[in-house]
Amino acid sequence: MNNDQTRYFDSTPASQFNLKDWAKIADSLDPATLDQLWTSQALRRLRNSEREADRAAYNRLSRVKQPERLEIFSIVVADRKLKASLRPLVTQDKINVALQQSKDLAKEVRKGKLSKQSLKATRTGGSESPTGITEEQTTHVRYPGSLTPILSTQIPDALSAFNHDSDSIEFFQGSPPPTSSPAVTEDDPQRDTSLSIAGHFALLNQRTRWSNILPRFEEYRQDQNWTLDLSPDGIMDLTLGSRFTATLDDQDLLTILEDQPMLTQKFKELTELDELLGEDCSFEAISERMFNTPLNTPVRRFLYGVVHAYSRYFPWKTVIPALEEKQGMFAILCPFIQGALDVYHIESFMSEIAITASGERKNADKDYGERMEKSRRADMIAVDSEDNQVLLSECSSIYEKDKRKFAEDKWKLGRALKDSWDSTVRKVVQSYHPHQDLATFGIQFFSHRLVFYKMDFRGEHRLWQMDSCDIPLQMSTGFEKKFRASCRNSLCFAHMVAEEICVRGALPFLSMKEKIILGRAAQRIKPTTDSPPFKKAH
Template structure:
């Protein structure tokens, strides 16, 4: 490199470099030289960068082996017009796409494009062993679209690696309660070394999660390729099934009815709800309910829950006829906490309030870091609750009680959906250290916007599914629909807490694993793809 090239290299941010830059600044078109330049300069700068996105790019690119890098570099040098489709700072899927394209590009080079462009190609380019992608059946192929691509590109799932365990007697007993992972179309012959990779579907099958869900999953894959909305959850592999979601709007009536058959229900009768109805009675206006509850012995959890809610309103009513415009945190403590935290207390679920670190978020951000590196800070939630094993099973995002900005609602739901997926992944990794996960493993969340309280549930059926379980309007005015809204808010908050308690109860009854099963499931859990490294959304400025 000459002085001008060195100055260009040192003054350009690492995240702006692409393969075209290496071809420009290198004195030689030898791919080995380009690879050495990338390894010694760019990877080091990405690793030591203070930007999270650059460190994430380093984690992805450092896994690409040198022969594969040399293969890509040789193609880039031979045909610079196609370098835009092989940019290195991309997701793992896009790196796989680049590797798959390398064989086709090499064929074009051999046909004469190298000579037409008068570019020097390395003498060893033709003799170097090439990594040819194996052939796959149509069922194994998935479509992936990367930025700048006019048409979807075929990517492939990885063959099953643990098929050897399926033939073991101990493993057969372990898989009796849940179906074994699907056998790869390519049977492993006797004496043949099995592929060490494991397909995504097999990860979840080993973890006792269902990987098929009628014909909705292919439709979601198509939607995921076509969508371009900033706050859509589909890039993170999350199927948004909430009220008014863009994905639900693309479904026909038959598919929508199929989805609704699996909709979680939180309104089933249970003893705490029956007791609550008896305490509310036929007339639960503020005057009547306050007089009744303040004169009732607080000898049951439901009575203490109702007392806390009524006491919170007594700070404003009847002196005022409406809750004043409280700041976000103040409104959360004064109005929302009695409903949600009080309902969780009925089932002795430990909960915490106000900017609590989301453990799973920190685990994802720092998963590939050495302990000597600076750790990223976790995202924070307005409220969290934990199960008996200290896993964060419940998260929330809140706004002020008279919030009008609908963009705030969309941003909070986007953040909450990603956080719930992180928590689901983290819970699975911790559960398999001792127990066998159940099929309906779920995490829960709420979103409070203006006066509306929305309840969510995250589970997995071939894709992560974000459900809107229920919703209600928190009463903010004493003389305008207070009785109806108060009754609905108390009932639905208690029903949602009961759903969370049932999930904790099921987790507490999970069977223990043997050491061999812990190793198998532990590796499967570690190979779950984390939430994507898509950059945080940027707020538009007028």
Template sequence: MNSDQIRYFDSTPATQFNLKDWANIADSLDPATLDRLWTSQALRRLKNSEREADRAAYNRLSRVKQPERLEIFSIVVADRRLKASLRPLVTEDKINVALQQSKDLASETRKAKQGRRSLKSPVTSKTGTSESSPGSMEEQATHVRYPGSPTPILSTQIPDALSAFSHDSDSIEFFQESPPPPSSPTGTDDNTQPSSTLSIAGHFALLNQRTQWTNILLRFKEYRQGQNWTLDLSPDGIMDLTLGSRFTATLDGQDLLTVLEDQPVLTEEFKELTELDELLGEDYSFEAISERIFNTPLNTPVRRFVYGIVHAYSRYFPRKTVIPALEEKQGMFAILCPFIQGALDVYHIETFMSEIAITASGERKNADKDYGERMEKSRRADMIAIDSEDNQIFLSECSSIYEKDKRKFAEDKWKLGRALKDSWDSTVRRVVQSYHPHQDLATFGIQFFSHRLVFYKMDFRGEYRLWQVDSCDIPLQMNTGFEKKFRASCRNSLCFAHMVAEEVRVRGALPFLSMKEKIILGRAAQRIKPTTDSPPFKKAH
């Protein structure tokens, strides 16, 4: 909380206090910070804070009704995210650093261009002083008005140093916000020489993705070089941060705390979840829920969601007390789909089921092939969902409901992790054809093994990160733990669908790019390394 906010708290009576006015003062806060502040734990954190100003904030905010508070801040956070995404691709500070670090390269580039066209800017002096002064920097800038933007947004021209993407990775260091590592020779052709880590980080920085994460990235690099497990995701550049992963087992206490700071958390306060809790009531045994749901008008998406689940179980209960051993696909349609597809239907997210081709997998396999060559087939997922631009935002891998082979679980997780990375890369390449990607772009997945449902999220922070968001057990017995498992499965499925819907909503608010920006970002997106150059695993006979 800044000084202006504290002053507002102290000078405004509780009856006149306006959360939106208070949030508008928080110009220094980024969307992620605002989002964290106003979760379900916001008031508790303010109340227990050691700062007197935070406790004063709690006293005033506790008088505002929770639904009103959450509704206002959902609008404020969305607006702040949009403003953050409209920032220039490269800020003025980064440009100044780039001009200093790459002045020699820029000079050589200008000399090469002198034979083709006249230079519009002054030539660098012999003393090595940069040609760009504050006045000339303003002349290089243009104003672009994005849809929905009340004022023109400054879109600064990318400096000549960007032309070094195909020449030398050292010129990309200004994207790193850290001292440059020792220089190493790199090739000029990505097909014959692999891109350096620094160059790759530069591409991701252009795509508005964060490339720094304390020393966790160094730990992962060491782990990646030393691992030799067949189904490890690290050769594909995927940092496995899920429960029981081999990589997290190598982290010390401090590094683990750093990881946990970014652990995705399911939102537990939104109107659909409140309606679900009211619908389930206090007694949620199968008999009580069945009677209540079958006598309730199906006039809301949440009611239809619960009705679909109860109707699926009514095929077996109470005639039987245990779900029979169903074949994999039958079990997916009969038991799993009502939870997952039903929850996504609440937010009108379109889903497809049963061996659906993963578009990004085919793109990766056939990226370097001529159309006259025979194309390889895409991998397939048991269930997918698409966003408003037809990008595959959600994938799943399922097994039978009583599966016992733990190798099947490891294989499905390995395939799902690679597929999520494929989809992330594909989504970025499609987004930059029209829009500026947001900073926390993510894809999602689930894995169903035996009776356990695991929710995953894939994002990027210097490396691809695979998170386990949550997990739950699907109830298979009517008289043994049905109530507890049923409630947890319904809530977790709806919370996860809400997380996916939030990603779809943010993507729908992305700003448009100019043609120059499309070319720059499209070039950066095309230089993302393919998912893997490691061969598929082979089962031992």
């Protein structure tokens, strides 16, 4: 056992123990090494686990003789679709199968006739092998709203509580299994060699394949050592100037750009805004026009609020003074962002609002008798119709110059968006079937720049930068151009958030059976890691 394997056993909680990370152990033909590892490490972790299922697995496996136990270990490690705390080992039928297969395997090992190639075929469950294992029969399950069937062998073992006949599973109502195997598509979990992601994310209707970008991200995550990098948290930073995109070649960059989310530039509210802005968008012209315009539409009220906010400083001043962070948020940022969200009746809140998902992650493993940790706080949030936090914001003062502050805020915002994405999935599956492009949104305000973010999932959580603009702080220098861009981009961003909320409001309901299955799949999403806090240099 090498250092990496030892570190994995010592640092991984039993509830997060994942057998896919140990598939390479099955390449060893030394039975003594495998049995020693199994006895001294895996059984010990099961025995000391706080989970009743793990202790039950230990009670059953500790009574199995050494050759059979060794074969159980080899089969389960090679079966990469079984994961999470060795729970499949508690099933008696798995033990019975292993006992039967181990007899032939032991004979072949003693005779020296078992080659590495035949052992590999045995572990991967392929066609007829010298051990007598035949090709595994799979049943496909058609998930509502998805063109890609899901292998029944990918469904977690909780499904056995409802269907004991694995060859005739009818998981979702009105969705009979197809008669033939479908064509393999880009998002087909059959092409995922480990099935580690497809096991629960495919059940949640999230796409798990994305060209060859995902393997490159895994390599980058292992090599990076920057303090404020988001990759340790499973977040692929695709924003402007990210360290990850700088490592990609031109072809990979083109692949990323094909999926780049864009702000919609054609909808009725934006057309009305352009008409109100007109050709002359100087402060004097837009003030005179808006203060004499009836406020009978949401877009007019939005633009009036922005102009009224600037009228507190202009024209008797030509430059907005150095406001404190919170004052600047309410005086300058709030009219743009909250005003645009109000156009679509999206409820929003300002100033140090607790991030619900952050508290859920920090206190997930705590008993109610323990002291709960405080949630991280956002400078602004917005919620959907089910009170899920769909938008988070991090802000600085309007003349902030410390670039470290920008990097820290982006790091905190990226982690918080992933927490909110995970939390939203867990809440959605309590009633509804998630849609394929579930997303959360973020805003970062640093100095005078406003940056719009989107977090979604495609094999990894992806952080996109959709657009950015400069909030005008001077009446004379570029006010008209910056003012027009800030109003338009804020409204376009609010329109995208409103579209996400609208899609969530039309999701189909789940049956109780489906809620249990998808609820468990949502709980298996790896939480954002508790990375050590960064320390500022004194």
